[in-house]
Amino acid sequence: xxxxxxxxxxVLLALLVSAASGVALAQKxxxxxxxxxxxxxxxxxxxFWAGDGPHYGAFFSGKYGHNQHYLGPGGDAATCQxxxxxxxxxxxxxxxxxxxxxxxxxxxxxxxxFSGPRWQxxxxxxxxxxx
Amino acid sequence: MKRFCWFALSxxxxxxxxxxxxxxxxxxxxxxxxxxxxxxxxxxxxQRTEAPITSPEDPSHPLNNxxxxxxxxxxxxRFSEGYGVTVFALGKRPFSGxxxxxxxxxxxxxxxxxxxxxxxxxxxxxxxxxxxxxxxWIFEGFDSEGFxxxxxxxxxGNVISLLIVNGPSTKEIFERAVQALSVxx
Numbered sequence: 001x002x003x004x005x006x007x008x009x010x011v012l013l014a015l016l017v018s019a020a021s022g023v024a025l026a027q028k029x030x031x032x033x034x035x036x037x038x039x040x041x042x043x044x045x046x047x048f049w050a051g052d053g054p055h056y057g058a059f060f061s062g063k064y065g066h067n068q069h070y071l072g073p074g075g076d077a078a079t080c081q082x083x084x085x086x087x088x089x090x091x092x093x094x095x096x097x098x099x100x101x102x103x104x105x106x107x108x109x110x111x112x113x114f115s116g117p118r119w120q121x122x123x124x125x126x127x128x129x130x131x
Numbered sequence: 132m133k134r135f136c137w138f139a140l141s142x143x144x145x146x147x148x149x150x151x152x153x154x155x156x157x158x159x160x161x162x163x164x165x166x167x168x169x170x171x172x173x174x175x176x177x178q179r180t181e182a183p184i185t186s187p188e189d190p191s192h193p194l195n196n197x198x199x200x201x202x203x204x205x206x207x208x209r210f211s212e213g214y215g216v217t218v219f220a221l222g223k224r225p226f227s228g229x230x231x232x233x234x235x236x237x238x239x240x241x242x243x244x245x246x247x248x249x250x251x252x253x254x255x256x257x258x259x260x261x262x263x264x265x266x267x268w269i270f271e272g273f274d275s276e277g278f279x280x281x282x283x284x285x286x287x288g289n290v291i292s293l294l295i296v297n298g299p300s301t302k303e304i305f306e307r308a309v310q311a312l313s314v315x316x
Contacts, residue, residue: 045178046217046230048190050198051255053274053297054217054230083276104276108299113228114177114219 034131037062040071041121047099056107057099058121062128065092068100069125072117082106100124163214166290168233172311173220173304184213184234191215192234193293200254207247207254210236210291222303229279229298231308236291244289251291257282267292281305283312 039060047057070079070087079087083105093099107118117123167181187208190197192215194207213236221228238244248267252258257270267285274280279301283294294312296305 043178045180046191046232048198049193049195049232049295051200053280053295054232055198056230104274104278104297108278111226113299114221 034129036127037130038067038125038127039130041100041124041126043121044102044119044124047093047101055093056102056104057093058102058124060098060100060124060126060128062130063096063098064129065098065100065126067127070123071125072120072123079106081109098128100126163212163235163237163290166235166287166292166315167214168216168218168231168294168308169311169315172307173218173231174223175221177219177221179216179218181216182214184210184215184236193232193295194234194236194251200251202254205250205254206243207236207251207291209243209247210238212237220304220307222300222307224300224303227300227303229296229301229304231304232293232295232297233308233312234293234295236293238289238291241286241289244286244291248284248286248291251284255282283309285312 039062041058041060044056044058046054047059048055068087068090070076072078076087079090082090082103084090084101084103090103091101093101107113110116110118113119163183164181170176170179184192187194187196187200187210189195190199192213193199194210194213196203196205196208200208213234215232215234217230217232219228220231236244236247238247252261252268257268257272260270260272262269262271264283264285266287267283270280270282270284272280272282274297278297278299281294281296281301283292283305285292285294292312294305294308296308298304
């Protein structure tokens with residue numbers, strides 16, 4: 001009977017110690033950021049290939065992109081000449097919706113291609129969920 | 132003299148045949164990366180990416196079942212391995228440039244590669260602008276926004292080589308890529 005009591009106390013103590021160490025560990029690890037943030041795109045590349053050729057996009061780190069803006073010359077208003085209308089109407093793509101699709105008419109509408117302001121990822125800004 | 136001529140002719144024919152067989156066999160097993168679009172063929176290159184293709188579920192290459200080929204049992208999706216290169220390129224002529232994508236897909240045998248290529252032509256509805264080229268076809272058309280879209284589908288043994296060039300002014304870029312790929316063994 002005494003042995004059973006001692007064993008129960010030992011098990012209880014072990015559980016308490018492990019729980020306490022878990023709490024201590026949790027307190028030591030850095031907090032994980034989970035918030036809505038305003039960021040600029042990381043890079044511009046082919047988002048996906050379809051039967052009608054490549055579709056281009058600005059890739060953001062984060063998820064569920066929205067409230068997108070163009071920070072280059074002319075701002076958002078400059079984008080309204082694209083075939084998809086102003087930037088606020090451009091589509092998000094991908095399972096995480098973190099790729100802002102860029103109309104070809106916008107990307108190729110101004111020289112120099114591939115190095116001009118429309119090709120700079122830092123000129124595309126959006127709100128994304130960072131986790 | 133006549134006998135010598137026959138001998139020389141036989142030798143040339145034999146060597147030619149041997150070389151053809153060797154090349155055909157080599158392309159069955161040659162690493163795809165070695166058949167890919169080489170570097171430095173365009174006056175200016177931006178953002179060149181090069182990577183193996185592992186799955187038809189990856190939309191970053193043309194033979195994908197996410198955005199490009201919707202039928203899950205399409206013959207073009209049955210590749211065993213692939214390799215892709217994409218690069219934004221500018222030409223020498225003023226206002227000449229576009230995106231160049233070169234993709235290689237290996238199939239079980241030459242018949243399957245040919246079936247896949249033919250099915251692809253039908254899937255992408257390329258017939259109207261299609262021109263025959265050695266071991267394949269060239270398609271000159273336009274994308275959904277009216278920009279030039281060049282596609283060169285070529286069958287090399289059990290490998291499909293797919294060159295796609297898209298952009299505002301792509302003729303020079305396409306010609307440079309075709310020339311570079313044509314001289315690859």
